[in-house]
Amino acid sequence: MALNAQYEAIGKGFVQQYYALFDDPTQRPNLVNMYNVELSFMTFEGVQIQGAPKIMEKLNGLTFQKINRIITAVDSQPMFDGGVLINVLGRLQADEDPPHAFSQVFVLKPLGSSFFVQHDIFRLGIHDSA
Amino acid sequence: MDYDYLIKFLALGDSGVGKTSFLYQYTDGTFNSRFISTVGIDFREKRMIYQSKGRNYRVHLQLWDTAGQERFRSLTTAFYRDAMGFLLLFDLTNEHSFLEIRNWIEQLRLHAYCDTPDIVLCGNKADLEDRRVVTEWRAREFAEINGLPYLETSAATGQNVSRAVETLLEKVMLRMETAVDMAMVPGQSGKFKDTGEFMLRSSSPAQKCTC
Numbered sequence: 560m561a562l563n564a565q566y567e568a569i570g571k572g573f574v575q576q577y578y579a580l581f582d583d584p585t586q587r588p589n590l591v592n593m594y595n596v597e598l599s600f601m602t603f604e605g606v607q608i609q610g611a612p613k614i615m616e617k618l619n620g621l622t623f624q625k626i627n628r629i630i631t632a633v634d635s636q637p638m639f640d641g642g643v644l645i646n647v648l649g650r651l652q653a654d655e656d657p658p659h660a661f662s663q664v665f666v667l668k669p670l671g672s673s674f675f676v677q678h679d680i681f682r683l684g685i686h687d688s689a
Numbered sequence: 690m691d692y693d694y695l696i697k698f699l700a701l702g703d704s705g706v707g708k709t710s711f712l713y714q715y716t717d718g719t720f721n722s723r724f725i726s727t728v729g730i731d732f733r734e735k736r737m738i739y740q741s742k743g744r745n746y747r748v749h750l751q752l753w754d755t756a757g758q759e760r761f762r763s764l765t766t767a768f769y770r771d772a773m774g775f776l777l778l779f780d781l782t783n784e785h786s787f788l789e790i791r792n793w794i795e796q797l798r799l800h801a802y803c804d805t806p807d808i809v810l811c812g813n814k815a816d817l818e819d820r821r822v823v824t825e826w827r828a829r830e831f832a833e834i835n836g837l838p839y840l841e842t843s844a845a846t847g848q849n850v851s852r853a854v855e856t857l858l859e860k861v862m863l864r865m866e867t868a869v870d871m872a873m874v875p876g877q878s879g880k881f882k883d884t885g886e887f888m889l890r891s892s893s894p895a896q897k898c899t900c
Contacts, residue, residue, distance in 0.1 A: 604763045622704050622760050656757030657724045657731060683758055685729035687767045 562637040563669075570635025570645040573667060573674070581618075582626040591615050593676045598668070601679045614679075623653035641669040642677070660684030692736065692749040694865075697771055698857060699753045701793050702778035703786040704760045707813045710844035711778060712752045715854055722754070728767040729756045739862055748858065769800035774807045774861040776853060779828075781812045781841065782820040787828070794835060807860040809838050811853050816843040 563569065577593060580586045594601075594611035601607070601614045608614055630649040638644055645665040652658040666678035700708040712733055722733040731754040739746045753772060758764060777793055779786040790810065798804045810832045812823060825841060832839035838856050842849040 604761050606762065623757070653757050653760055656760070657726070657729075659729060659756065659758060660726070683729070683761055683763045685758055685763065685765050685767075686727050687765045689725055689727050689767065 561641060562639065563641050563643060564637070566635045566637040566643045569643050569667065569674070571633050573643070573665070574630065574633050574645060574647055577665075577676075578626075578628055578630075582628055584624045587618060588615070590618060594679075595668075595670075595675045595677070599676055599679070601681075603679075603681050604683070623656070625654060627652040627658075638666070642674070643667040692747040694739070694746055694748045694862075695751065696748055696773055696858065696861060697751045697753060698774045698776060698854070698861075699769065699772040700755075700776045700778060701797070702813075703780070703783075703789050703793075704757065706778045706780040706783070706786050707844045708776075708778055709754055711776070711811070711813060711842065711850060712754055714844045714847050714850045715752065724756060726756075728765060729758045729763075730754070730768060731756045737858075739858060741862060741866065746862075750854075750858070752854075764796070766800050769797065770802075772801065772806075774857045775801070775809075776811060776857060777808050777837070778811045778813050778842075779823070781814050781823050781828075782817050784822050787812075787823045787831075790831070807857060807864060809840065809853050809857040809860070810835075811840050811842045811849075813842050813844060815841040815848055816845045 577590070580590050580593075591611050594614050596611050597609070599611060599614060600609055601617065603617055606617075608617055628649055628651045630647060632646075632648045634646045634648075636644045643666075645667065647663045647665070648660075649662075650658050650660050661681065661683050663682075664678065664680040665676055667674035668677035700712055702708055709731075716733050716735050722731050724731050733752050733754070735750045735752070737748050737750060739748045753768070755764065755768065775797055777790060777797075779790050781787075794808070797806055797808065810828070812825070812828045814820075828841075829839050838860075840849045840853045840856065842853055844850060
């Protein structure tokens with residue numbers, strides 16, 4: 560499959576759509592449609608899980624309600640299988656907590672005329688020393 | 690420097706058990722906390738007098754709080770480092786937060802300056818008696834088995850909040866007084882002009898206490 564020339568727009572569009580669902584507690588369950596039942600990996604704060612059901616279990620288990628998010632940068636690259644690699648750098652605020660930096664990496668895998676999230680790696684930007 | 694001891698305490702426990710409210714209540718409702726975003730630590734301070742053997746010591750107490758990162762299951766080792774005592778909270782109206790105490794103790798023993806750190810266990814939200822799911826007897830038994838002082842607290846009414854902090858301070862001061870070599874206790878190697886400064890130090894094996 561050829562490189563997808565629209566990778567930049569796809570990356571930005573996906574990130575906007577993904578976080579719109581994630582950050583609204585009433586919409587969060589709809590994220591299930593972004594993942595494949597088996598062929599999706601997530602690494603959330605170092606914990607690796609596979610498949611949409613387990614991923615949603617993880618996301619639904621998060622105890623905050625709303626999230627405020629400021630995206631600093633979305634960097635995308637076309638992949639040789641027609642997919643898109645996306646790196647997101649930003650800050651988030653869960654409910655009334657102090658804001659944290661975060662980084663998140665996605666790999667979008669083409670499926671027909673659309674994509675699903677094949678890989679998803681999330682970390683808060685907190686460190687072992689100040 | 691107008692204090693004799695700088696003491697650092699950490700509030701730990703599941704999200705929603707009332708750690709921030711607890712510390713807020715203890716610092717007389719003042720919320721002038723300082724946030725260090727790189728390590729995700731929020732802290733507030735209070736001065737107090739500690740009496741021992743007829744002498745008064747001026748204690749500068751720093752109370753460290755998480756900044757919500759435990760909701761992402763994300764606590765770095767920086768958080769535990771250099772703390773001298775731990776306020777371990779659960780919510781009396783939340784069974785899961787009580788069951789998680791065991792994990793928190795394990796984390797503490799792993800990351801704290803020694804494997805038997807001073808801990809005070811607090812069953813918080815004692816004012817919500819009608820919603821209580823963890824009995825006092827059950828919590829006391831657990832605390833006894835683990836060798837921890839146990840107090841039922843309420844960040845809302847202030848019940849036992851000061852007592853919990855004072856109980857922890859007594860344990861920590863006793864440990865310092867009985868330490869053969871004061872340099873073996875974290876934070877006693879020196880006092881710091883800038884409260885932001887001490888967090889930059891990385892702990893070296895030499896600082897570990899041998900308890």
